[in-house]
Amino acid sequence: MRNLALPAVIAVLVAAGSLAAAPAVKADVDFYCRPGCWGAAAGSLSTGEESIRLNYRTRHEAEDAAVLWCDVKGKTNDCEVLASGLGCFSIAESRDGKVLAGREALTQDAADAAALDGAGPGSTVDLRDCNG
Incomplete structure (x- = not known):
């Protein structure tokens, strides 16, 4: 029994070590929700037009609708x-x-x-809203 326990412990430690050393990755997640929980914000620098669309069933649908x-x-x-x-969305425009x-x-x-942090000093929030 002792001979079997040592390799098992080593295997667990090796697996845990490789997971701990793996870099954090932001997943590209999309899933279906009902009645609708996804939202997206879109904008155009050439015209300054902005759009927020809320309560879509998939991320893809929300992004397509916003654009x-x-x-x-x-x-x-x-x-x-x-x-x-x-969650909630906000679009800010820089001063210029x-x-x-x-x-x-x-x-x-x-x-x-x-x-506001992303748009820089002197920026203002133009459009904001929350899913739900």
């Missing part, structure tokens, strides 16, 4: 996804209008703060 809505409203075709996820920063967070205040 389409932004393109149609702005009469452009260069809108890009700024953020997507399950050259940077749009979209962020997602668990609370509206956290999303606003992250977007």
